Amino acid sequence: MNPKRLIAILLALSLLIPVLFCGCEGMPEAGANIGRAVGVIDDDEAESIIRGGNAIQKAAQDMTPEQEHYVGRAVAAKVFQSYKPLDQAEANAYLNLLGQSLVVFSGRPETFRGYHFLLLDSDEVNAFAAPGGLILVTRGMVQCCQTEDELAAVLAHEIGHVEKKHGLNAIKQARWTSAATILAAEAGKQSGVEELAELTEAFEGCVGDVVMTLTTKGYSRKQEFSADAAAVNTLRRAGYPESALVTMLQRMGQRLGDAEGPGFARTHPKAQDRIEAITPTIVDRGVASNAVRQQRFAKAMQSILAAK
Amino acid sequence: MKIKVLLVLLAVCAGVALAAAPKMMSVQVESSKVREKPSRLSKAVGEVKYGDRVQPGALQNGWYPVTVNGVTGWLSESALSTKKIVMSSGANDVATGASDEEVAMAGKGFNQQVEDKMKADGKLDYTWVDKMSKFEPQEDEIVLFRAQGSLVGGGQ
CATH class of the missing domain: 2.30.30.40 (SH3 Domains)
Structure with missing residues (x-):
C-alpha cells in the first residue's frame, strides 16, 4: 500500500476510534494536530478539520439538563394552550406506572427532574415528548391501542425522543447561536431587568421552535425511525414484546388511513414505512401478552376505550 | 516513512489511552x-x-x-x-x-427566574405542568407493577 494512503487511513482511524468507544469531544482537534505534527497535512488542512469538528454547536449538545428541564416545562405549558389535559386520576396514575416501568430501562433513565406522563383530552391521534421528559398522550392515541403492550410501545417511542434530545434539535441553529451569546454574557448571576428581558425572549424563541416541530412540522423521518429503534430496545429490556410496536403501528395506520388531517398523520412518516424500517430489528422471543396486563389496561383506560 | 507511520500509531494509542483514563x-x-x-x-x-x-x-x-x-x-x-x-x-x-x-x-440562563417572568407576563400557565410533575410512582410500586404483569426483562 502507498505509505501516504496508509497514513491517511490511520489518521482517519485516530479520529474515529476514540469517538466510537469513548464518545469524547475534541477528537477532531487532536487528530488534526497529530496529522500536522507528523507533517502529513499542512496547517490549513489541520485548521479546516478543527473548524469542521467544532462547528456543530447545537442546542441539543450545549444545553444542560437543567436548562432542558425549563424549556420542557414551557413546551408542555404551551401544548396545553391547544390541548386540554385529561383530569382522570386513575388513568393518569396507571400511565405513569407504565411509563416509569419503561423509563428505568431506557437509554436515558435520568433527566434533571425525571419523566412524568399525562393524558390529553383530545380525539386526535397524537403524543408529544417535551424535552426533559414531560410526555403527553391523547385519548385518541390510547384508543389506537388494544393492549398495555401497545400503549407501552407508544410511551417507549416518546421516551426515545427525550433520550435522543430530538425536541432540542428542533431549535434553529441561528436562534441557538444568539441565545448562547446571551447565556454566555449572563454569567450565572441573577439577571438585571434588561438581561432578563433578553433572556426570556431567547427562551420563548427556543420554546416556540420546539412546539412548532412537535405540533405542526413534525420531526424528520430519521428522528422518527431513531425513536422507534430506541423504543424497541427499551421494550426488550423492560420485558415487553417488541412486536407491540408493530401491532400498534398497524392499528394506527388503519385508523388514520391516508388521511392528511392533524396529529400523527401529519407529523409522522406513514405507519407502513415505520413498520418496514423496524421489523428487521425485532427479535421474537415469544413474549406472550398477559391477562393481568390486559385487565389493568382495560380497567384504567375504561372510560377512554368505551368512548371509541 | 516507516518512522512516521510508527509515530502516528503511537499517537493514536496514546490518544485512546488518555480518553479511556x-x-x-x-x-x-x-x-x-x-x-x-x-x-x-x-x-x-x-x-x-x-x-x-x-x-x-x-x-x-x-x-x-x-x-x-x-x-x-x-x-x-x-x-x-x-x-x-x-x-x-x-x-x-x-x-x-x-x-x-x-x-x-x-x-444559569434558562432558569426559574425566566420561568417566573413567563408567568408574571401572563404568557404561560404552568398549573398542569406542576400537577403532572407530581405524578411520581414510588419505586416499590414500579417493582410490584412489573411483577404483577410478569415483566421479566433482562435489564440494562
Whole structure:
C-alpha cells in the first residue's frame, strides 16, 4: 500500500476510534494536530478539520439538563394552550406506572427532574415528548391501542425522543447561536431587568421552535425511525414484546388511513414505512401478552376505550 | 516513512489511552441514587446531588461504578456529565475563562427566574405542568407493577 494512503487511513482511524468507544469531544482537534505534527497535512488542512469538528454547536449538545428541564416545562405549558389535559386520576396514575416501568430501562433513565406522563383530552391521534421528559398522550392515541403492550410501545417511542434530545434539535441553529451569546454574557448571576428581558425572549424563541416541530412540522423521518429503534430496545429490556410496536403501528395506520388531517398523520412518516424500517430489528422471543396486563389496561383506560 | 507511520500509531494509542483514563465527572441532574447494582430498580445505597463531583470507574452498559462518601455502588451514565458544574458564580474555573465545553454554571440562563417572568407576563400557565410533575410512582410500586404483569426483562 502507498505509505501516504496508509497514513491517511490511520489518521482517519485516530479520529474515529476514540469517538466510537469513548464518545469524547475534541477528537477532531487532536487528530488534526497529530496529522500536522507528523507533517502529513499542512496547517490549513489541520485548521479546516478543527473548524469542521467544532462547528456543530447545537442546542441539543450545549444545553444542560437543567436548562432542558425549563424549556420542557414551557413546551408542555404551551401544548396545553391547544390541548386540554385529561383530569382522570386513575388513568393518569396507571400511565405513569407504565411509563416509569419503561423509563428505568431506557437509554436515558435520568433527566434533571425525571419523566412524568399525562393524558390529553383530545380525539386526535397524537403524543408529544417535551424535552426533559414531560410526555403527553391523547385519548385518541390510547384508543389506537388494544393492549398495555401497545400503549407501552407508544410511551417507549416518546421516551426515545427525550433520550435522543430530538425536541432540542428542533431549535434553529441561528436562534441557538444568539441565545448562547446571551447565556454566555449572563454569567450565572441573577439577571438585571434588561438581561432578563433578553433572556426570556431567547427562551420563548427556543420554546416556540420546539412546539412548532412537535405540533405542526413534525420531526424528520430519521428522528422518527431513531425513536422507534430506541423504543424497541427499551421494550426488550423492560420485558415487553417488541412486536407491540408493530401491532400498534398497524392499528394506527388503519385508523388514520391516508388521511392528511392533524396529529400523527401529519407529523409522522406513514405507519407502513415505520413498520418496514423496524421489523428487521425485532427479535421474537415469544413474549406472550398477559391477562393481568390486559385487565389493568382495560380497567384504567375504561372510560377512554368505551368512548371509541 | 516507516518512522512516521510508527509515530502516528503511537499517537493514536496514546490518544485512546488518555480518553479511556478515569476522570472526574459532575452530577447533572437534581439528585440521583447510588445503586447497589447497575439497575434503576436496584436498592439505593446512597444519594448524590446536582454539582457533586465523582470519580467513576469504567462505564459498563450505561452505569458507572463509584465510591461516594465511603459508599460503593453504581450511578447511571445519564446522571453524570464530563463538564464541571459550578454551583455559584465567582468560582475559579469561571474566573480563568474555562470554556463552556468544560464548565457549566448551575442555574444559569434558562432558569426559574425566566420561568417566573413567563408567568408574571401572563404568557404561560404552568398549573398542569406542576400537577403532572407530581405524578411520581414510588419505586416499590414500579417493582410490584412489573411483577404483577410478569415483566421479566433482562435489564440494562
